[in-house]
Amino acid sequence: MTTVERPEYKVIGTRPVRPDGAEKVTGKALYGADIHLPGLIHGRVLRSPHAHARILSIDTSEAEKHPGVFAVVTARDFPAAADKVEDLGESAVNLKDALDNILASDKALYRGHAIAAVAAVNPHVAEEALAKIRVQYEVLPPVLNVRDAMREDAPLLNEKRFTKTLMTGATSEKPSNIATYNRFQGGDLAAAFAEADAVVEREFTTQMVHQGYIEPHNSTANWNADGTITIWTSTQGAFAVRNLTADVLKHPIASIKVVPMEIGGGFGGKLPIYLDPVAALLSKKSGRPVKVLMSRTEVFEGSGPTSGTWIKVKAGMKGNRLTAVEATLAYEAGAFPGSPVGAGSMTMLSPYNVENFEIHAYDVCVNKPKVAAYRAPGAPAAAFAIESVIDELCKKQGLDPLQFRLENSSREGTRMVTGVPFPRIGAEETVRAAIESPHWKSPIEGPNRGRGVASGYWFNGGMQSSVVANVNTDGTVNLVEGSTDIGGTRASLAMQLAETLGIPYEEIKPTVVDTDSIGHNDVTGGSRTTFASGLAVFEAGMDIRRQMIARAAKLWGMPEDEVVYEHGKLHSLKDSTKELTFKELAAQSARTGGPIAGKASLLARGAGGAFATHIVDVEVDPDTGKVTILRYTATQDVGTAIHPSYVEGQIQGGVVQGIGWALNEEYYYDEEGRMVNSSFLDYRMPTALDVPMIDTILVEVPNPGHPYGVRGVGEVPIVPPLAAIANAIADATGHRFTDLPMSPRRVVEALNGLE
Amino acid sequence: MPRVHVTTRLNGEETDFLCEPRQSLLEVLRDEIGLTGAKEGCNNGNCGACAVHLDGRVVNSCCVLAVETAGREVRTIEGLANGDHLHPLQDAFLQEAALQCGICTPGFIMSAASLLENEPNPDEHRIRFWLSGNLCRCTGYDKIVRAVQRAATQLQEAQS
Numbered sequence: 001m002t003t004v005e006r007p008e009y010k011v012i013g014t015r016p017v018r019p020d021g022a023e024k025v026t027g028k029a030l031y032g033a034d035i036h037l038p039g040l041i042h043g044r045v046l047r048s049p050h051a052h053a054r055i056l057s058i059d060t061s062e063a064e065k066h067p068g069v070f071a072v073v074t075a076r077d078f079p080a081a082a083d084k085v086e087d088l089g090e091s092a093v094n095l096k097d098a099l100d101n102i103l104a105s106d107k108a109l110y111r112g113h114a115i116a117a118v119a120a121v122n123p124h125v126a127e128e129a130l131a132k133i134r135v136q137y138e139v140l141p142p143v144l145n146v147r148d149a150m151r152e153d154a155p156l157l158n159e160k161r162f163t164k165t166l167m168t169g170a171t172s173e174k175p176s177n178i179a180t181y182n183r184f185q186g187g188d189l190a191a192a193f194a195e196a197d198a199v200v201e202r203e204f205t206t207q208m209v210h211q212g213y214i215e216p217h218n219s220t221a222n223w224n225a226d227g228t229i230t231i232w233t234s235t236q237g238a239f240a241v242r243n244l245t246a247d248v249l250k251h252p253i254a255s256i257k258v259v260p261m262e263i264g265g266g267f268g269g270k271l272p273i274y275l276d277p278v279a280a281l282l283s284k285k286s287g288r289p290v291k292v293l294m295s296r297t298e299v300f301e302g303s304g305p306t307s308g309t310w311i312k313v314k315a316g317m318k319g320n321r322l323t324a325v326e327a328t329l330a331y332e333a334g335a336f337p338g339s340p341v342g343a344g345s346m347t348m349l350s351p352y353n354v355e356n357f358e359i360h361a362y363d364v365c366v367n368k369p370k371v372a373a374y375r376a377p378g379a380p381a382a383a384f385a386i387e388s389v390i391d392e393l394c395k396k397q398g399l400d401p402l403q404f405r406l407e408n409s410s411r412e413g414t415r416m417v418t419g420v421p422f423p424r425i426g427a428e429e430t431v432r433a434a435i436e437s438p439h440w441k442s443p444i445e446g447p448n449r450g451r452g453v454a455s456g457y458w459f460n461g462g463m464q465s466s467v468v469a470n471v472n473t474d475g476t477v478n479l480v481e482g483s484t485d486i487g488g489t490r491a492s493l494a495m496q497l498a499e500t501l502g503i504p505y506e507e508i509k510p511t512v513v514d515t516d517s518i519g520h521n522d523v524t525g526g527s528r529t530t531f532a533s534g535l536a537v538f539e540a541g542m543d544i545r546r547q548m549i550a551r552a553a554k555l556w557g558m559p560e561d562e563v564v565y566e567h568g569k570l571h572s573l574k575d576s577t578k579e580l581t582f583k584e585l586a587a588q589s590a591r592t593g594g595p596i597a598g599k600a601s602l603l604a605r606g607a608g609g610a611f612a613t614h615i616v617d618v619e620v621d622p623d624t625g626k627v628t629i630l631r632y633t634a635t636q637d638v639g640t641a642i643h644p645s646y647v648e649g650q651i652q653g654g655v656v657q658g659i660g661w662a663l664n665e666e667y668y669y670d671e672e673g674r675m676v677n678s679s680f681l682d683y684r685m686p687t688a689l690d691v692p693m694i695d696t697i698l699v700e701v702p703n704p705g706h707p708y709g710v711r712g713v714g715e716v717p718i719v720p721p722l723a724a725i726a727n728a729i730a731d732a733t734g735h736r737f738t739d740l741p742m743s744p745r746r747v748v749e750a751l752n753g754l755e
Numbered sequence: 756m757p758r759v760h761v762t763t764r765l766n767g768e769e770t771d772f773l774c775e776p777r778q779s780l781l782e783v784l785r786d787e788i789g790l791t792g793a794k795e796g797c798n799n800g801n802c803g804a805c806a807v808h809l810d811g812r813v814v815n816s817c818c819v820l821a822v823e824t825a826g827r828e829v830r831t832i833e834g835l836a837n838g839d840h841l842h843p844l845q846d847a848f849l850q851e852a853a854l855q856c857g858i859c860t861p862g863f864i865m866s867a868a869s870l871l872e873n874e875p876n877p878d879e880h881r882i883r884f885w886l887s888g889n890l891c892r893c894t895g896y897d898k899i900v901r902a903v904q905r906a907a908t909q910l911q912e913a914q915s
Contacts (some may be wrong), residue, residue: 024857027792264858487855592883645852652895
């Protein structure tokens with residue numbers, strides 16, 4: 001790979017104002033729900049009141065007659081209705097699941113499962129019409145947690161689902177709610193446990209939690225008379241929306257244009273499609289553009305949170321070494337297979353060099369919403385379990401928990417549980433940064449106070465990106481990209497282009513365009529955009545440099561290898577009178593061969609994994625059970641911080657989501673499978689008053705797989721907080737909490753022996 | 756449903772609109788008037804993304820009926836900047852990188868503007884208390900609090 005010859009950056013590492021900033025602080029930026037079109041009508045979705053029910057009939061006739069209603073759709077309106085898809089292997093099964101989650105066909109599998117949709121003159125009329133749709137249900141007993149769902153006699157969500165063992169490809173004889181089983185193993189576990197000085201075994205549970213993005217899902221669609229479709233939506237991946245919608249509507253991909261609106265948060269939750277095909281079908285039937293919005297309750301009940309989990313961990317230590325770990329992880333997939341248990345099982349041991357291990361992973365269907373990705377999906381719950389057990393082992397053996405982490409740390413060459421060795425990573429460096437931090441060096445004093453630490457890992461992604469950079473005649477550059485900007489990537493990409501071209505950041509204007517206007521870009525997810533689209537931006541910049549060198553060589557009548565591009569200038573190696581700035585050559589583009597455009601479409605390999613180590617101080621109120629976060633420090637290997645403020649922001653945001661997960665957030669269900677806290681009042685996310693300033697320590701171990709050393713930074717900060725806080729509470733109270741959330745009720749009950 | 760004629764002052768200008776009595780101020784601002792800076796995050800007063808000023812007080816516009824604004828003074832995020840001159844809070848949010856996705860930002864700025872109009876020199880706890888009706892899921896609030904502190908300093912320096 002090409003690398004930049006000078007590591008003394010001019011733009012990278014500075015903190016300029018983001019290009020989309022002014023329109024976002026003035027209220028002018030247009031998010032998905034802000035779109036208005038001539039003739040626009042409004043769609044709403046009818047959802048199942050039952051967690052598990054067979055749908056016997058759906059009668060929409062009264063709703064269709066309701067004044068102001070333009071169209072009503074159900075699963076029968078899909079060109080390939082879910083109940084008509086034959087079982088023709090995995091892709092057909094996946095398509096049936098995808099269709100069934102968008103609009104249920106034969107069964108409602110969770111409360112909030114979409115059943116039908118109405119488009120009407122305004123949202124109120126659409127809601128009135130929803131009340132006139134008559135659905136006959138045969139209510140079935142729900143299965144609401146993994147352990148119940150795994151029982152032999154559990155009610156089945158899908159009588160045709162069998163357990164697939166991923167290592168062998170074998171399929172179970174009897175149907176089951178367990179969709180997959182997988183195992184990772186290494187070394188000699190029995191011998192390692194036999195020789196261990198200390199062993200701790202614990203069971204942990206976590207509840208389903210939501211990403212909690214402030215903007216509800218939305219989609220606006222216009223189905224033209226010629227069959228072309230335009231969709232305006234808030235999504236982490238416009239191309240994914242286009243391709244999935246084409247798949248479920250049996251439409252050619254090129255006939256669908258997706259316009260990515262500004263997105264109000266996602267954290268993985270805006271990767272799936274829910275409303276887009278529904279809005280398209282309503283538009284087809286009504287002949288009008290249709291905007292469909294979810295309410296907050298629908299977001300909780302009908303989108304994709306992350307799994308509740310049950311995890312058992314047994315770990316053994318010999319001397320100061322972690323020598324043996326056995327773990328079983330069972331994750332709720334929700335109504336259809338696909339929990340992040342794989343990622344949980346593959347990340348949990350990554351901070352450690354441990355030779356003997358066995359990990360069992362179960363993906364389990366339950367009558368809850370189909371889970372979606374949530375920031376380092378699968379890793380936080382797994383880290384909660386292993387990092388709690390390690391803390392307990394350290395306490396038992398009188399070891400300093402950070403020194404222990406340093407002595408057992410993974411480094412370049414350490415094998416992951418998959419057997420793949422790590423490239424250059426910054427695991428040790430984050431632990432060392434924590435040890436040297438002012439926080440760790442300060443005392444923790446006072447009654448009911450404690451300190452905890454925990455580490456975490458996330459892979460980070462690469463995948464596909466396309467960009468085009470057009471050089472204008474005044475030397476400014478339009479950077480055309482297709483990656484959703486969910487938190488500052490216009491800035492981080494423009495900065496990388498400015499660095500590559502040696503021109504000021506302010507002279508680059510980045511724009512995120514629709515799917516007709518740029519090559520394929522995979523989703524903004526997996527912490528990949530600044531890394532992978534950054535790689536594309538770098539290559540496009542190098543493309544421009546090569547073209548400019550060729551033109552300067554031609555102008556000066558010399559071979560190309562005598563011309564050098566440096567700091568935004570071209571000069572001759574042999575003739576010191578020959579020099580052109582980027583601006584001067586850009587002005588001559590028409591005379592030197594036409595417009596200058598740099599392009600890159602690539603599959604980015606070499607994503608660098610990210611490690612984090614966190615320290616937290618808490619105070620526990622023994623009377624109310626309230627846990628106060630007194631101080632928090634997060635260290636993280638960020639590769640190279642392109643825009644340090646937005647890197648810090650990612651870490652601070654991830655930590656606070658982790659604090660919410662640890663202390664308050666949970667999907668609270670009644671026995672019939674109804675979520676009883678589906679509002680922001682009752683699903684209690686942290687407010688500004690609940691958290692202190694979050695101190696960050698950016699450790700920069702450049703990723704060898706990127707010319708500027710970029711690593712994804714967005715996900716790993718949510719991995720350590722759950723365990724770090726549990727460890728701090730254990731330090732403060734002597735009580736080891738193994739069930740999340742550690743809410744005031746649970747804490748006060750535990751401290752008073754009332755569990 | 757019959758529509759009602761309402762006259763109000765919106766961002767300093769006499770404005771009139773027609774609305775159904777059941778429509779919230781948020782719905783009318785967004786769908787009838789076309790000012791989409793106030794956002795709908797929950798539509799029941801829990802997230803603050805729709806915060807606007809009504810007669811100088813910060814309110815969640817999803818919890819105010821549009822007909823209630825008759826004869827009153829409404830200020831939205833669109834009325835905060837002076838032409839292309841940003842309000843110190845808007846500028847501070849940019850300088851401090853106090854937004855990521857930005858959907859909560861208009862609500863935070865309107866709440867913070869109300870705070871600084873009432874209390875020009877709030878301490879960190881006071882800022883956190885005042886902003887606790889606004890939810891942000893991206894930033895962890897750290898940089899938002901710093902932005903409000905920065906704007907407070909700037910506003911005070913401008914006055915002295």
